[in-house]
Amino acid sequence: MSTLSNVLEFSPADSEVANTFFSNKLSFETDCSDVYADIKAGANDYLLLDVRSKEAFGKSHAITAISMPHAQITAESFAQHPKDTVFVVYCWGPGCNGATKAAKKISALGFAVKEMIGGIHYWEDFERYPVNRNQANAQV
Template sequence: MDALAFFTARLQFQTDVSDVYAAQGEFVLIDSRGHAGWHQGHIPGALHLPTDDIAERAPTSIDLATPVVTYCWGPGCNGATRAAREFAKLGYQVKEMLGGVEYWIREGFPIQTDDGTTRQPADPLTAPLHAITCDC
């Protein structure tokens, strides 16, 4: 595989938190973590669908023509990759959100908890402090 094909394929199947934030409403966002992670905090508007439940619940919950983006904890976890694979097996157009909920939070985007919606300041090591995207 040449470099152009490799990087084109990565962009076809992966996205980042800034792009997900900017394109909300164009896909179904899936939180593939377990119940404890979901209740600790999740991205507003996400659908909680743990990986083990995808094969059974996705066909009755999500139209096959609707694009899907999966996320899990963060870059040290491959849960979003496993969830994306399950959606791909079912024939969905799917992308994995790189960085997971960790980088969503670190970039200053909102999180939904049982107490409401919260937001932390952007981490200057991961995001610009006074802009929504890094423009990279």
Template sequence: MSSVLRFPPVSSQQSLAYLETKLAYYTDAWDLAEDLAQQVSEIVVIDARSAEIYRAGHICGAISFPHRIMDEASTAQLDHSKLYVTYCDGIGCNGSTKAAYKLATLGFQVKELIGGLDFWKRDGHPMAWGNAPGEWPGAISTTGDAASCGC
């Protein structure tokens, strides 16, 4: 018997519902980079790692907000109309999940960045160093050429 077919596939409608839900929880580096390059103002990127690690290199435009200090008081200045995209080091780290969880419990809309900073760097997207979020260097290509993932 087929290992793949041991568990029969669900209907296309069940797949559609699952995949729509999955996309509502996550974004990837290419989609986020495209939105940052286009200066989409409804999105705020949060680096959920420690401030020290943030200074050593972070997503260009991300703010430092360690998940360990997130609570009602520390998030009071955040805008509830924004979508907060959280990230940490990568798939071996759950700091972005903890940050998204804390923000969601406080009523914020959140998504996690798939693969975190590891996938961001792997794809060659802009980085910044130091305490400041950094300025986006310019527009990225979204036409499927060598600067695109081809998705």
């Protein structure tokens, strides 16, 4: 008697379809490791936005991040940015959809945006990358 694999209950996608899917996925997201590598290398071709509350930002945020709570993202709050500005957004972590909400708003305003998966939780607690604490709430 053969046991049906839970993994293969649904057949894997054709390699061309899978390649398209994963390429598209990477155009929407990045991770803490890539962002930190860019920071260390001095790559500054995007703005890193912490979209949590100002209070959460003040307690701890990724180095170089700017505070912009997702509820405050509007055409007016982004008016000073050229349309070719790229944003990378993050919130608390996998259990939070604040970064997704922010990315939706920012893209609707006509800007390129990526979500940093893992958020500050992965940045600080798992990767142990440097953070700034108890600072004024610098805003975009």
